[in-house]
Amino acid sequence: MVIVAAGSGQRLGHGIPKARVLCGGLTLLERSLRSVLASGVALEIAVVIPAGDDVLRSVAESLSGAVPVRVVAGGASRAGSVRAGIAALSADAPVILVHDAARALTPPDVFKRVVSRLAAGADAVIPVVPVADTVKTVRGGRVEGTPDRNGLRAVQTPQGFTARLLREAHAGTGAGDPLITDDAMLIEATGTPVVTVEGDPAAFKVTTPLDLMLAETLVQGAGT
Numbered sequence: 001m002v003i004v005a006a007g008s009g010q011r012l013g014h015g016i017p018k019a020r021v022l023c024g025g026l027t028l029l030e031r032s033l034r035s036v037l038a039s040g041v042a043l044e045i046a047v048v049i050p051a052g053d054d055v056l057r058s059v060a061e062s063l064s065g066a067v068p069v070r071v072v073a074g075g076a077s078r079a080g081s082v083r084a085g086i087a088a089l090s091a092d093a094p095v096i097l098v099h100d101a102a103r104a105l106t107p108p109d110v111f112k113r114v115v116s117r118l119a120a121g122a123d124a125v126i127p128v129v130p131v132a133d134t135v136k137t138v139r140g141g142r143v144e145g146t147p148d149r150n151g152l153r154a155v156q157t158p159q160g161f162t163a164r165l166l167r168e169a170h171a172g173t174g175a176g177d178p179l180i181t182d183d184a185m186l187i188e189a190t191g192t193p194v195v196t197v198e199g200d201p202a203a204f205k206v207t208t209p210l211d212l213m214l215a216e217t218l219v220q221g222a223g224t
């Protein structure tokens with residue numbers, strides 16, 4: 001399992017790395033790690049943090065136990081951070097899940113669904129949820145078209161892959177493309193089928209101040 005937590009959190013705007021921002025008194029990284037550990041699916045975890053971030057390093061190391069947690073420094077892009085995480089995992093891991101620390105309230109069941117689908121023979125699995133808004137393609141302020149919403153899904157993490165497939169995808173030249181926003185995109189480019197499982201609304205990504213308010217309300221409601 002790779003948890004990427006090396007982003008700067010520009011859109012949240014707290015002036016510190018997003019994974020260090022508190023939600024109900026715990027850092028977003030700690031909440032993500034706790035939900036991964038609660039799912040019971042990880043044998044080892046690589047946590048990718050901003051270089052030199054001693055706070056996040058100690059958060060991650062304090063949760064290392066029966067499931068070893070290794071901490072590594074991230075890259076300038078999310079894909080670079082994923083690569084750093086993959087490199088820190090044992091070479092013999094058969095499957096790898098990649099998870100955004102920013103999806104701090106992801107229910108443990110989502111991890112289980114992804115792993116079950118991999119165990120059932122899939123090579124690449126992503127959790128998805130329906131899209132609530134009508135989505136349009138726009139260029140230069142002008143609408144080009146409206147894709148059928150029934151065929152659209154919003155994509156979450158954890159995304160799961162057979163380890164060899166993910167390692168090869170990230171070793172390829174396409175992995176440096178700034179338009180690559182998730183790991184599944186690299187697999188789609190190889191023609192290997194990427195299959196979906198049900199995501200969960202609570203696995204939303206904390207991106208903006210409004211998202212953090214929602215996360216705070218959810219943890220207060222749950223008393224956690």
Ligand code: CTP
Pocket residue numbers: 004005006007008009010011012018019048074075076077078079081082099100101102103205206207
């Ligand atoms: N991430 C990372 N390394 C990067 C960029 C992003 O590990 N160089 C991680 C983030 O820490 C986050 C996840 O990828 O857990 C999803 O990225 P995003 O939500 O975009 O987080 P940030 O890049 O931190 O936020 P922003 O884009 O607003 O700066």
Ligand code: MG
Pocket residue numbers: 007
């Ligand atoms: Mg980002």
